[in-house]
Amino acid sequence: MIGFRLNDEHEALRRTVREFATDAVAPVIGGYYERGEFPYEIVAKMGKLGLFGLPFPEEHGGMGGDYFAFCLALHELGRVDSSVAITLEAAVALGAMPIFLFGTPEQRAAWLPPLLAGERLAAFGLTEPGGGSDIPGGMRTTARLDGGDWVIDGSKSFITNSGTSITSVITVLAITGRAGPHGRPEISSIMVPAGTPGLAVGREYSKIGWRASDTRELSFSGCRVPHGNLLGERGRGYAQFLRILDEGRIAIAALAAGLAQGCVDESVRYAGERTAFGHAIGHYQAIQFKIADMEARATTARLAWWDAAARLVAGEPVKKAAAIAKLTASDAAMANARDATQVFGGYGYMNEFPVARFYRDAKVLEIGEGTSEVQRLIIARELGLAR
Numbered sequence: 001m002i003g004f005r006l007n008d009e010h011e012a013l014r015r016t017v018r019e020f021a022t023d024a025v026a027p028v029i030g031g032y033y034e035r036g037e038f039p040y041e042i043v044a045k046m047g048k049l050g051l052f053g054l055p056f057p058e059e060h061g062g063m064g065g066d067y068f069a070f071c072l073a074l075h076e077l078g079r080v081d082s083s084v085a086i087t088l089e090a091a092v093a094l095g096a097m098p099i100f101l102f103g104t105p106e107q108r109a110a111w112l113p114p115l116l117a118g119e120r121l122a123a124f125g126l127t128e129p130g131g132g133s134d135i136p137g138g139m140r141t142t143a144r145l146d147g148g149d150w151v152i153d154g155s156k157s158f159i160t161n162s163g164t165s166i167t168s169v170i171t172v173l174a175i176t177g178r179a180g181p182h183g184r185p186e187i188s189s190i191m192v193p194a195g196t197p198g199l200a201v202g203r204e205y206s207k208i209g210w211r212a213s214d215t216r217e218l219s220f221s222g223c224r225v226p227h228g229n230l231l232g233e234r235g236r237g238y239a240q241f242l243r244i245l246d247e248g249r250i251a252i253a254a255l256a257a258g259l260a261q262g263c264v265d266e267s268v269r270y271a272g273e274r275t276a277f278g279h280a281i282g283h284y285q286a287i288q289f290k291i292a293d294m295e296a297r298a299t300t301a302r303l304a305w306w307d308a309a310a311r312l313v314a315g316e317p318v319k320k321a322a323a324i325a326k327l328t329a330s331d332a333a334m335a336n337a338r339d340a341t342q343v344f345g346g347y348g349y350m351n352e353f354p355v356a357r358f359y360r361d362a363k364v365l366e367i368g369e370g371t372s373e374v375q376r377l378i379i380a381r382e383l384g385l386a387r
Helices: 007-036 040-049 067-078 082-102 105-116 235-272 285-313 321-350 352-366 373-382
Strands: 121-125 140-147 147-160 169-181 186-193 199-201 215-226
Touching: 007 040, 007 067, 007 082, 007 352, 040 082, 040 321, 067 235, 067 285, 067 373, 082 105, 082 147, 082 235, 105 121, 105 169, 105 321, 121 147, 140 321, 147 169, 147 186, 169 215, 169 235, 169 321, 186 215, 186 235, 186 285, 235 285, 235 321, 235 352, 321 352, 321 373
Parallel strands: 121 169, 140 169
Antiparallel strands: 140 147, 147 215, 169 186, 199 215
């Protein structure tokens, strides 16, 4: 019989992160959010807690856990705040993980220890201003060899963790040549250390949500890095990206499911405190049914990412499961944020209440790391349709 309970180790981690989110994040994150300020103190505490090293082996400075444990931490953080959760998600799934999976022993030794300790952050330069879901077709950033250096020119947009004072390296996807009779782009991954001449980091975007996370545009003009900064095999950058994105979608699903559950948490509390017509509003069936639907969505979203993460840890194919999890959880986050705002009424529109942040944060979960439309396309193709 299949069980759906966490083992003792995962449950202990869940409780630890839940306590941290409740005690260390919840009381202060609203201020960071309204100021649009990156929460360095919270990130430092997360590092000391070992969250940035969760899915990495101890030999590289990690905690020796697995990807399920990492997603579990994202879920519990997402119940309280998405800015903090996405900072962790991007730093691990998009920042450190490519170096761990595709880096040489020398690259791992040079970059991973401070990243896994949370002392430094890494970013992944993928999306471009004129691109979007068509990554290879929309890519304009190039890298050419000049002597012993790669010379990079182009720009990237919406890059998380790319402009903090503790950002150490950005992995950039760039066209390094053309192949075949039709000039198919050869895409490679190249690591660019922060502060490299020719790399310009733009201003922090003025975002609707995720306001306490760092998101910027990057531009490269004659940016030179050593040939040894190539990450993995030349021309395999897009294939590397696809693997990273499958795993990242599971992580985003866990974050989104956490947000959906956070909406339930806040609505249940408020429904027991707020009174109308002589009763707590939780007395009325209209509110009961709304919160019941929210709980059903949050539970379904959690089970979807649990399934995908468990398959990943077991070494099974996860493309379809990851797309299902991401689609299900982002839908749940958006629907629950809308309904939680309705439960709170006018107060749900006030920034002092967490559900206002949840509503602003939920929409991007249907866009980032593959839109909902892309997830449906992946699922259809995995079923043998639309090939």
